[in-house]
Amino acid sequence: MINIENLRLPIEGKEILKGIDLHLRPGDTYGLLGPNGAGKSTTIFALLGLRAFGSGRISVLGGNPADDAVFIRRSVGVMPEKAGFYDWMIAPDYLKWYGGLYDFAPTKQDVAKMLEKVGLGAEAHRPIGTYSRGMKQRLAVARALISRPKLLILDEPTNGLDPKGRREIHDLLVEFASDGKAGVLLCTHLLDDVDRLCNRIGIIDNGRTRLEGSLGDLLAEQGGGQRYRLRLESAPDTTNLPAGVAIAGREGGWWYVQVQAAPSGGPSTLWHELWRRDWKILEIRSEASSLEELYMSHTGQDRPHAQEAVL
């Protein structure tokens, strides 16, 4: 659905993107990760045809954004980072109006259903200007979905949402991607979102793709799993460990354990199992996840030269 090869993009003579590669296939939920100013939003604008690029190749839904921007955008739902709305409108009118720009006239029922989905059903008839930031984020997701796109591009979709709101947005994205034909490009710095939703990731830093591939494969290469720090009452029996758990080290009374795959019942099942094997656990601390380690090891390598893209 999206194929970007060695994309370079200068803005006012300065090369902001210096070699972006991104490959998103139908059914993929792709997490585009990178620090602020890495070039994530500029990449999105380039693939929507809103930025003229210097060199490289971009193909979005089989078309070239330089020539077919309007046709490409007709099949793409976008949630930009800044969710701007006309404050005097009410949400159903706004969604109907915005859907019209896609040559798609949503019915009253479509709009009501969408607002229910994003949890704004009860607030539908208040002017948008009275909405909180989180409510505007939800409406922005509804706006991206209202045209029934083939490809969904979301820039920081869960920013400003409470945990319940985040979970609801996650569920919506999972539902959208569940038919296996649509694609989702998720631009975020929240690794938890990526961990829960994405099957592929790309890490970009300072305008370059540092890493791209299947999340599962990359995590497996990295060592996988999650690391915990445990304080114990007494020295444990390290020879009798449950499957998928390995001792990663010991430091100042703390034991580090690497859990390759979380058990189906969640981490608490694992602690019960360890307790049963005579691990007298007094305290548990979660360490950085493998995804976080992966991210940290591929970003910030040439930070002094990194710059904020002007958007």
Next chain:
Amino acid sequence: MNTIWIIARKESAQMLRSQRGMLWLLAFSGLLSAFSLLLVSTTELSLLDNAQVVYMMAGTVLAAGALLAVILGSDTYAGEKERATLVPLLCAPVAPDALLAGKAVGMLAAWGVMFAVATPYLWAVGASGQNLGAALFYLALFGTPVVLGFGYLAMALSARTGSFFGIPAQYGHIADAGRKSAGHRTRSARHCRRTHLGRDQPVCRSAQHLR
């Protein structure tokens, strides 16, 4: 054409339903009320003949229309950018020219609203003479191009200054449309076209497969 109409519909609704639009209409009505009152209550001004009074009033309406066009035009891109409503609009499948045309039609609709508000005032000061019909005709005839001209100029400037200050370089297409509409094809626009066409980008196979 449909997109132009959709954008124009929003622009004209904004005039009638948003707080800013209502404030503008209120200020315009206040101005016309004060001017009408001045014309009928001041002894010296009441000595003016009917044609002078009606055309003076029509001139005021025209000046207010030009002012509205400049305000709306300058708000077109710079204001939308400030309120973060421009990016969602640009992410939708709207061609830059259609966006510009929609905004212009919306501006004409706003001018129509102003014309409707001004008509009773013109009638109040000029109904006793024979000049009301002609004044309304000339106001529509000359007012419409004046509003469009000022509005287009303000829109082009709004788009251009926006891109000049580097903030919305992704709006370069719009700035180009603005420049085109103002009758200019600048070096930057030509450069942009060269950038699109001169590199080794794959040629689009067809637009049909995207539908």
